[in-house]
Amino acid sequence: MGFQESFKALSDPTRREILNLLRAGSMSVGEILEHFSITGASLSHHLSILKHAGLIDDEKQGKYMIYTLNTTVLDDILNWMMSLKGGEHHEES
């Protein structure tokens, strides 16, 4: 769940679109899947990467797995980017 994992997770357009979708609210895998032309297996792979990066949380609800956006990790990235722009010193890379 470090910086590197977060950036890698964000570097794929499908995964960024998943995050965009989840802004509207939590969704099951099937609901997310409707917005893409990939198999469920591929989507599951992307969700796994986003989860390990801490960008989404999951919760099993009966037969469905519900995914929710988690924006806390984004703060670290925002912080780093602001420091690039602002010029303040910052350790993480």
Next chain:
Amino acid sequence: MGFQESFKALSDPTRREILNLLRAGSMSVGEILEHFSITGASLSHHLSILKHAGLIDDEKQGKYMIYTLNTTVLDDILNWMMSLKGGEHHEES
């Protein structure tokens, strides 16, 4: 020079460290190279990717190539990330 190229460029730790270095001011390839344990050829590859992503600019000064941080592209990314956090609608993905 789209969103995708920027994120891909940022997803490599060497490239992020290059950006960190350039916060202190413009540098030649040789100066940047001192901070890494890779060959000049590999560094040149990374610089090329950062340049195509619009994250750095270059300028030839005699026998040296000087690279400079360009933070304008970061604004788009910051905007997108803020919208993920804030929940406002935003098109780019």
Next chain:
DNA sequence: TAAACATTTAGATAGTTATCTAAATATCTA
């Protein structure tokens, strides 16, 4: 102008990753 220096380009290789199909696991419902 020849040699030295700075950087990039070409070509190769090993590791990573996005995707697929098929199979496994888990849950619900008839």
Next chain:
DNA sequence: TAGATATTTAGATAACTATCTAAATGTTTA
């Protein structure tokens, strides 16, 4: 409980990428 539904895991493949060495290009200096 058997079958249907939802999601994940396993295994394979093609594409991509970070790195290297070697060679090419461009610039300065002796």
